[in-house]
Amino acid sequence: MTLIYGNLLTHGVILGLLYALQAVGLNMIWGVLRVVNLSHGDMLIYGAFLSYYIWTVLHNPFWGLLIIPPLFVCCSVLIFPLFFQLLGKEMESLLLSFGLSYILTNAGIYIFGPQFQSLHYLEQIINLGGIYLTLNKIISAFLTIVIIVNIFVFLKYSRYGVMLRAVVEESSLAAMRGINTRFVLFMGFSLAVVLTGITGLLYSLSYAFSIFSGQQLLLKCFAVSVLGGLGNMLGSLVAGVFLGLSESLLAYCIDAHLAELLSFLVIIVVLLVKPEGIFGGRR
Amino acid sequence: MRRFWGLKQWPWIVRMGFIALLYLLIYFGRPYFKSFVFSLAMFATLSMAWNLVGGFLGYVSFGHVMFWGIGAYVTAILLKLGWSLPLALLSGGIVSMTVAVIIGMSTLKLSGVYFAIGTLAAAEGLKILAAYLKNITGGGGGFYLPPVLDLQTCALLMCTVCAAFYVVLCYLSNSKYGKLIQAIRDDEQAAVALGIHVFQVRLRVFLLSALFAGLAGGFYMINTSFINPATAFDISITVRMLVMTLLGGIGTADGPIIGTTFYMIISELLWVRFPEIHKIMLGILLVIMVLFARGGIIDLARRVKVHVSS
Numbered sequence: 001m002t003l004i005y006g007n008l009l010t011h012g013v014i015l016g017l018l019y020a021l022q023a024v025g026l027n028m029i030w031g032v033l034r035v036v037n038l039s040h041g042d043m044l045i046y047g048a049f050l051s052y053y054i055w056t057v058l059h060n061p062f063w064g065l066l067i068i069p070p071l072f073v074c075c076s077v078l079i080f081p082l083f084f085q086l087l088g089k090e091m092e093s094l095l096l097s098f099g100l101s102y103i104l105t106n107a108g109i110y111i112f113g114p115q116f117q118s119l120h121y122l123e124q125i126i127n128l129g130g131i132y133l134t135l136n137k138i139i140s141a142f143l144t145i146v147i148i149v150n151i152f153v154f155l156k157y158s159r160y161g162v163m164l165r166a167v168v169e170e171s172s173l174a175a176m177r178g179i180n181t182r183f184v185l186f187m188g189f190s191l192a193v194v195l196t197g198i199t200g201l202l203y204s205l206s207y208a209f210s211i212f213s214g215q216q217l218l219l220k221c222f223a224v225s226v227l228g229g230l231g232n233m234l235g236s237l238v239a240g241v242f243l244g245l246s247e248s249l250l251a252y253c254i255d256a257h258l259a260e261l262l263s264f265l266v267i268i269v270v271l272l273v274k275p276e277g278i279f280g281g282r283r
Numbered sequence: 284m285r286r287f288w289g290l291k292q293w294p295w296i297v298r299m300g301f302i303a304l305l306y307l308l309i310y311f312g313r314p315y316f317k318s319f320v321f322s323l324a325m326f327a328t329l330s331m332a333w334n335l336v337g338g339f340l341g342y343v344s345f346g347h348v349m350f351w352g353i354g355a356y357v358t359a360i361l362l363k364l365g366w367s368l369p370l371a372l373l374s375g376g377i378v379s380m381t382v383a384v385i386i387g388m389s390t391l392k393l394s395g396v397y398f399a400i401g402t403l404a405a406a407e408g409l410k411i412l413a414a415y416l417k418n419i420t421g422g423g424g425g426f427y428l429p430p431v432l433d434l435q436t437c438a439l440l441m442c443t444v445c446a447a448f449y450v451v452l453c454y455l456s457n458s459k460y461g462k463l464i465q466a467i468r469d470d471e472q473a474a475v476a477l478g479i480h481v482f483q484v485r486l487r488v489f490l491l492s493a494l495f496a497g498l499a500g501g502f503y504m505i506n507t508s509f510i511n512p513a514t515a516f517d518i519s520i521t522v523r524m525l526v527m528t529l530l531g532g533i534g535t536a537d538g539p540i541i542g543t544t545f546y547m548i549i550s551e552l553l554w555v556r557f558p559e560i561h562k563i564m565l566g567i568l569l570v571i572m573v574l575f576a577r578g579g580i581i582d583l584a585r586r587v588k589v590h591v592s593s
Contacts, residue, residue, distance in 0.1 A: 036396050038345065038403065082574060091343050094399050095525065095573045098345055102522050103566035110559060215518070219407045222400045230396070257415040264408025271401055272389035 003130045008248050010131050014206075016244020017144040021199045022217065023224035023236035024151060028192035031168050031231050032185050033083050035093040039101035040196060041218030042108065047072070047200025048209045049112050055119050064201045072197040076190035083189070084182065101214075108211035118208035140202040147198065148237065155233070164188045216260070223263035226270050229277025238279070298537075302446055309438045321438040321506060323547050324445040325499050326527060330539035331448055332496040333524040338534035339455070340488055341468040342391070342398045346406030347524055350379040350493045352515030354500025356413065356420055359428050359510060368431060372501040379497030380490045382409075391485045410516035425511030428504065437506045444502065448495045452536045464488060468534075522565060529572040532581030541580050 022044060029037045037043075050071070051064040079100070086093040122135040155161040166174040167184045175181045203209065203217075224243055228235025243263065251259040270277065305324070308316045333347045354375035361371035382405070390401035414423045421427075432440075455461040467474040467481050474481055504510055523546070531542025554561040576583070 036400060038399070082570070085574065090395050091337075091341060092573055092577065094343050094345075094395070095529075096570060098522075098525070099566050099569035099573060102518070102569065103563055106560075106562040106566060110563065215407060219404050222404055226397075226400065257411065260411045261408055261415070264404050264411070267401060267404045268385065268389050268408075271393065271397055275389075275393050275397065 004252070006131050008252050009245060010133065011137075012245035012248030013241055014133075014137055014141045014144075014244070015248060016241035017141055017148075018199065018203055018240075019220055019224050019244050020237045020240025021144050021148060021202070022196070022221050023228065023240050024148060024233055025192045025195040025199060026221050026225055027231055027233055027236055028151075028188060028195070030225075032164070032188040032192065033087060033093065034090070035083060035086075035097055036222075036225075036230070038094065038097040038218065039104055040221055041214035041216070042101050042104035042211075043072075043193060043196045044200040044203065044217055045108065045209060045211055045214040046104065047197030048204035048213075049108070049117070049200075049211075050197070051201040051204045052117050052119060055121060061119055061121055061201060061205060065198065068197040068201060069194045072194045073190045076186070076193040079193075080186050080189050084185065101218075105211060105214060108214075112211055114210060114212070116208045116210045117204075119204055121205065134206065136205045140205045144202055147195070151195070152233065160184070160187060219267075220263045223266040226267050226275075227277060229279050232277060232279055235277055235279035239277075301540075302442075305442050306439075309435060309442065314434060317434050317438050319547070319551070321434070321441050321502075323543060324438065324441040325503055326523065326547065327540050327543040328441070328445045328448055328495055328499040329520070330524045330527040330531075330543055331445075331452055332492040332499070333521075334528045334533060334535075334539045335452065335455075335492040336489055337525070337528065338538070339461075339464050339468065340485055342395050342485070342489075344402040345399050345518075345521060346402035346404070346516075347492075347496060348518065348520040349402075349406040349409050349516055350383065350496035351500035351503070351520065352406075352409065352413070352510070352512075353379045353382055354497030355504040355510045355515055356426065356500075357497075358501035359426050359504045360419065362428060362431065362505070368505070372498060372505075375501035375504075376494040376497035379493040379500070383490050383493035384486070387486045387489045391489060392482055406516050406518070406521070410512045413512040413515060420512070423512060425509055425514075428508045430508055431505045434506065437502060441499070441502045441506075444495070444498055449536070449540065451491070456536045460484075519562060519565075522569060526565060526569050526572065528579075529569070529577070530579050532579035533577070535581050538579055538581050545580065 022040070026037060026040050029035065029040070047064075047068055050068055051061040054064045054067060055061040082096060083093055086096060119136075122139065124135050125132055126135055126138065155165065163174070163179050163184050164187065166177075167179060167181045168188075171181055174184075220243065224236050224240045227243065228237070228239035243266065247259040247262055250262055305320050308320050312320070329347070329351060332350070333344060336342050336344050336347070354372075356375075357378045358371045358375040361374055362368065366374070386401055386405050390398040413420045416422075455464070463474075463479060464484060466477075467479060467484060471481060500515075527542040527546045528539050529542070530545055531540065532538030550561070554564065557564070572579070578585075
């Protein structure tokens, strides 16, 4: 009995780490451009499909770690000016990201087809004292932790991270100090977009996905962000793991459908009771 | 310009003429036109409902389709239980309003971002819930209803509801209460300082919007006799509401109707020929409208008028 729960908890934490990584990307875009990127889930699924095609061609999805970043940076070169033009206009930029999401979903149906896909890579099962994990899950969890730590260190200590935070905090003052605000914002945005693509790659390693999964992943991303407080990175890390854990427990103990509904309930209840998230932070 | 009841005359002649044309099409047109007018009136009602929240309150709802879906489901279930038609339709609207109360209570006190998140999440969540409650909604397979009304009566009723909603919107945009709503949208802090109960006004407007969207859903159900979760909470319908409103002119009473008429004619003539990519084109249209033509047709006409008269 304890072993079942041990398995559930481990898988929940691994899933939760992925949710957290995804929410970190969403929060970065929110921090940089003050827009909740509604096309986040679709970007993630595009990353997942890319890794799927890389796997079919090169037989190793990890080539995607080299291929996805330049490709996604190119895409953000195209998208960023649109968002930058609407900087500070909340409603318009929301509408823009919604339109983008709709385009991406329907173009995705056209390009990738509507069916579910899954990778079969490194699927040997490893027994860690009664807890069974596939090798790809272990690797994806490890990579997730590495990426999250790197992002935190980058934002906190590196030169560009400090510049990014300065621009977000007080744009005109940063410009006065000779920082190219537009470039720094673009850097932050493209970093977040690349992060989303990589998250898609990690997601594709251990879960099946279709182009329609984007919307559900976005919903989970919202739940994590709202629970952790929008713009609060550490909060979204904790909230992501919490959501992953509770989903996996709920799916086992009661019903898998209720696990899907959980994120929706979390959003409504948290906004009703404590809208600044359980860890405080900005509204 | 001569005035009649304090109103400019010619725009009202155009409006009455348009409504009369719709009724004439319903009475004397071929079934194709009847069905066209039904869709036109339904989407006009929906985009007016969206405009009430998005345009008048300044809160963008990305899940407005859920009120339509709830209206359709509740009407269908109650009709199957043997309720009378008007009562079932009204209950559809009222249940929509109840859901709107829950979402409004949690998000209308916060900024528009949270409202967007809340509505989008609610629409997705309700889609899952509708598929989950198999005993009540028929699950993913959908819900069938024996035909209740013929197409002509349906279109007639839908058109009347649409016209009634339009009158309400005209009243709202000209009355004192409408000015109050606009004041809140344009400067919330000033409105609070003047002693306006901002949250209450917003919630009322949101409820009105949900009521009419729910009614439109009910009429859709009695016309089509079938609904499933994927249609009832389809994000494409929200996108259509957005595009139609933006096309006509956001935040105006006439905008959604003009936009819907344009959109419906364009889609009948043009987009039915590209069934595979017309949704992509719809998304691109939305992005272009947001980036370059936020005022829509009404704004364009106003600019042309200024240009000509100067």
